[in-house]
Amino acid sequence: MRLGLVGYGFGGRTFHAPFVAALGEGVLAGVVTRSAARRAELAADHPGVPVYDTVDDLLAAGVDIVTISTPPSGRLDIAKRVIDAGVPVIVDKPMASSLAEARELVAYAADRGVLLSVFQNRRWDSEARTLQAIVRSGAVGDIRLVENVLDRWEPRATGDGSGGGQLLDLGSHTVDQVRDALGPVQRVFATIDRRPGDEYEYAFDLLLEHQDGIRSIVASDVLQPDGRPRLRVTGSTGTVTVRGLDIQTDQMLAGLRPAGHGWGVEPHERWGTLTTTAGEQRPYPRADGRWQDFYAGVREAIDTGSGVLPVAVEGSLATFAILEAARRSAELGTWVHVSSV
Known part of the structure; x- marks a missing residue:
């Protein structure tokens, strides 16, 4: 390729x-x-x-x-x-x-x-892969709520506002993660915080209702010095909580490359915690991040002529429809149904 x-x-x-x-x-x-x-x-x-x-x-x-x-x-x-x-x-x-x-x-x-x-490389985030594993394994029983939150203190991220805002930039990833794991979204209720003066969207909180009745909260705030848990999945038998952002970004900024030893590997001290309804607590394995799988899949599609790239555009369109419904919800202050794509 x-x-x-x-x-x-x-x-x-x-x-x-x-x-x-x-x-x-x-x-x-x-x-x-x-x-x-x-x-x-x-x-x-x-x-x-x-x-x-x-x-x-x-x-x-x-x-x-x-x-x-x-x-x-x-x-x-x-x-x-x-x-x-x-x-x-x-x-x-x-x-x-x-x-x-x-x-x-x-x-x-x-x-x-x-x-x-x-x-959509963040489908291969540690947190997204952990969520997928929880859905597959039934580790918390019947899931009723997923909280997918990415807070950080990064005032410079607001820039001059010319690149849009957090909803379109980061929401394209975090909404995609829950939609990909939990299925289609029927409606959304949203609040969006804007910086006075230039209307930059620096924070958002979305409540999504999926077709099977599960609800998810997707949120971000780049002016938050003490962030919420990165991922929390609550079900009929317990809750898994994961703290801290996927390690791959820090590794990349530190000069490590995806072919290097230890890329994406989450150490045990960064694993999640499973708390059962019986009051028991134990570590829950945190999946390793694997951004490299996106381009590996691209190469396989091109080399084999399969015609199947790692991310289908239909999923990204569905995510975009959720984001537009969220912006309208924030304007109206009410639930908004997600349009079909």
Whole structure:
């Protein structure tokens, strides 16, 4: 597989290029960026990887698939250009600036018979994989409530507000995690906190009602110095509580790479706690994070010609519909039903 990457900002440099390069020499076939600073970073990070001024230059050089890691406002046009060339495309989350744009892109790819996927790497977070394991094992009996919360003290994350807000940025991941584990969502009740002056959405609390009656709370606050538990799953026989964010982000920022020893491994002291309705407490295994599985799955799909990429666009569309319903709920102050996709 020869993969081209469009954009070498924080996302492209941190969450895409290292995982593609870890698949072997030559898999990262080229990067599109005009920034002199980004070009210097690419040369230092991945010596010898070609750099291009435009998407057309990248496509002309020959690639099997393209990942787009640019700001949401420009992704639709770039993705269409790649699709027009008949090349499969992966779009960073969120896949567009609105549900209407996302639907347009999915239809555009389908009409031309070109593979399209969305980079939902946080389905391979430790917490998401732990939630999946709890659902499969029945560790807490019949599940009635899942709390999926990602708080942190990060005032700089609000930036100048030009990138949107936490609901679209982080919610694209955290809502996707519970929807993927628990199934479709029927309706949502939401509150969204905005920073005075620029309307940046720095915090949100969503109550989701899934089709089978389970409820989930998905929340985030980037101005929270003492965060809530990362994951809590409550059922008829007990509760599993997991604290602390998946270890992969810290490992990446510390310079560790996905091919390195210990990548994603959660030490026992970071395991969760199972508290039973009988009052017993014991450690609950925390799944290791495996972001590397996304691009490994992409390579398998391209090399085998299976036509099945790791993330189906239908799931990402369903997540987008939940986010738009949440924003409307916050405006109206009431439950809002989620539209079909």
